[in-house]
Amino acid sequence: MTREALWQRLSEPCDVLIVGGGITGAGILHEATRRGLRAVLVERGDYASATSSRSSKLVHGGLRYLAEGKIGLTRESVIEREALLQAAPGLVDPMPFLMPHYRGRRPGRMELGFGLALYDLFAGRRTHRYTDATETQQLAPTIASDELTGAHVYIDATTDDARLVLRLIGHACDGGAVALNYIEATSMIRREGKIVGAEITDRDSNRTATITASVVINATGVFASGLRLRPLRGSHVLLPDWRLPLAQAIAIKHPADGRPVFAYPWLGATLVGTTDVDHHDALTMEPHISRAELSYLLAALHAQFPRCDLREADIIATYAGVRPVIDDGQSDPSKAGRDHTVLTEPGMVTITGGKLTTFRPMALAALRAAAPMLAPKTFSLDERPIFTPTSLPESGLSLAVRQRLAGRFGPHAATLLNKARENDMHAIGALPFLWAELRWSAQREHVVHLDDLLLRRTRIGLLARNGGASFLPRIRAICQEELHWDDQRMAREEADYKERIAMRYGLPA
Ligand SMILES: Cc1cc2nc3c(=O)[nH]c(=O)nc-3n(C[C@H](O)[C@H](O)[C@H](O)COP(=O)(O)OP(=O)(O)OC[C@H]3O[C@@H](n4cnc5c(N)ncnc54)[C@H](O)[C@@H]3O)c2cc1C
Structure with missing residues (x-):
């Protein structure tokens, strides 16, 4: 459906208006729609453009x-991890973690073994085991070996956070929901002391409209007002996998403060993070890594991988996200609570905090809080599988590529392949994306600006140097054909994109 047609549909009264298109809003849209509610979602930027594309990508x-x-x-997170591994293979995939033990350092073998046994108990399957120093060095030959006594290995999972958001929104829209990006809820409409909808502005065209809803759900994350939020920033760096080749995630105990930092393979690169610092910049500004955070992450890498001699120049990209954490008075940012909070007032539910991993219980909590305001309409709040797993039939593509496509595009993966042009059926450079995916996203996934396509529909902006500038000539041709951008618009999009990459995704000044 075109943007214009979706805009027209926004004026139809709905049961639930969700403000915010991060993982929280997307999860609520998905759960509300499949429970028969007429749900609408508006996002003032691109879907997942705030925290939900800037997480550590761990489920x-x-x-x-x-x-x-x-x-x-x-426990809740482990249960959700298992559900997501079942529901979305290719989008949420198992990742082995290795936690090395060094003489005299905590946690010791017994302590960690106990924690992991509990972890496995929640999952209902055993994934952890102990490896001695020799096997540990075989598994991770680049880690520091002085005083190494062994390691624990266990399984967790990684995802592509922005694609998970897009998949949830896509499913909901297939089921009849309406979602539109670059639409800001500018104010709430109140009648007799109750919120009955919102005024909205299309940030692309500046037109305004009103949406009437039985309940508004505020899923604006760190932007939620009326709560004592403590914005905490976490930053990451990405390295080429050949500079730090890893077969599994490595937990690093930071030499300065003992915090855990992780380095792990992600979409063909090595991702390292995160930091955890109070964020004092204006929330309206896109966050970026500070020099102190960069030095902190490099110090962790030098301590854990001393022979790799990793330097700033090795870094392909950086990114930073801001966590919506409820201020519980903790002085140490890493100890501040990660639970979600639900607040109700007549006609509105606000939900914030929590984790990417727990979007489903958060969505159900928001709908539970909204249920009395939706009466006499009733709906069940039973837990359902998140998605029906999809697979693609055998073809010239490898199993890994087919699984990745099925995970990212769900039921649309087969159509994507059927409609793909032959000369789009190869990878974008050495990246794990096909040109056909990029074209599909440009055609059908609500791309409004170039960064929507390169930072969130695909992750080229994070995985290729200079945001993938070397691919721009072909990307330009695709955008002009599929999005009908003329030369002037294309030049403006490219200039904005390059500036964003340099200022927000590069090395700090
Ligand atoms: C550094 C870091 C690492 C993390 N790593 C992990 C991890 O590995 N695993 C995990 O499970 N969790 C992780 N998290 C937590 C997780 O990323 C967040 O809890 C989650 O992304 C928050 O999603 P959200 O939808 O609530 O907020 P957001 O993603 O910020 O979405 C809120 C949206 O609301 C929109 N909005 C605001 N105001 C308006 C308005 N007026 N009108 C319309 N739209 C509006 C914003 O543009 C934004 O897109 C991490 C968080 C951080 C910061």
Whole structure:
């Protein structure tokens, strides 16, 4: 459906208006739609353009939270990880983690073994085992070997966070929901003390309209007002996999403060993060890594991979995200709570905090809070599989590529392949994306600006040097054909994109 047609549909009254197109809003849209509610989602930027494309991309229980005694959160997250591994292979995939043990350092073998046993208990399957120093060095030959006594290996999962958001929104729209990006909810409409909808502005064309809804769900993450939020920034760096080749994620105990930092393979690169610092910049500005955070991550890499001699010049890209954490008065940012919070007022539910991994229980919590406001309409809140797993029949493509396409595009993967042009059926450079995917996204995935296509529909902007500038000539041809951008528009999009990559995804000044 065109943007214009979707804009027209926004004026139809709905049951639920969701403000915010990150993972929280996308999860609610998906769950509301399949429960028979007429749901609409508006996102003032691109889908997932805020925190939900800037996470560590882990679908995990969080061993750190277990160590802090947050057993409920860890259990819920492990259960969700298992559900997502089942539902979306190719989008959420298992990732082995290796936690090395060094003489005299905590956690020791017994302590970690106990935590991992509990972790496995929540999952209902055993994934962890202990490896001695020799096997550990075979598994991870580049790690520091002085005083190495062994390691624990266990399984968690990784995802492409932005694509997970897009997949949820796509499913909901296939089921009848309406979602539109670059639409800002500028104010709430109140009648007799109750919120009954929102005024909206199309940031692409500046036109305005009104949406009437039985309930508004505020899923604006760190932008949610009326709550005591403590914005915490986490930054990451990406390295070429040949500079730090890893067969699994390695947990690094940071030499300065003992915090865990992880290095792991992600979409053909090595991702390293995260930091955890108070974010004092204006939330309206796109966050970026600071020099201190960069030095912190490099220090972790030097300590754990001393022979690799990793330097700033090796870094392909950086990114930073801001976490919506409820301020619980903790002085240490890493100890501040990761649970979600739900707040209600007449006609509105606000939900924020939580994790990417737990989007489904968060969505159900928001709908539970909204249910009395939707009466007499009733709906069930039973847990359902997140997606029906899709697979593609055998073809000239490898199993890994077919699984990746099925995971990212779900039921549309087969059509994508059927409609693909022959000369689009090869990878974009050495990246794990086909030109056919990029064209499909340009045609059908609500791309409004070039960064939507290169930073979130595909992750070229994170995985190729200079944001993939060398691919721009062919990308230009595709955008002009599929998005009908004239030369002037294309030049403006490219200039904006290059500036964003340099200022927000590069090395700090
Ligand atoms: C560095 C970092 C690493 C993380 N790593 C992990 C991890 O590995 N695993 C994990 O499970 N979790 C992780 N998290 C947590 C997870 O990423 C967040 O909890 C989650 O992405 C928050 O999603 P959200 O939808 O609530 O917020 P957001 O993604 O920020 O979405 C809110 C959206 O609301 C929109 N919006 C705001 N105001 C308006 C308005 N007026 N009108 C319309 N739209 C509006 C914004 O543009 C934004 O897109 C991490 C977080 C950070 C910061």
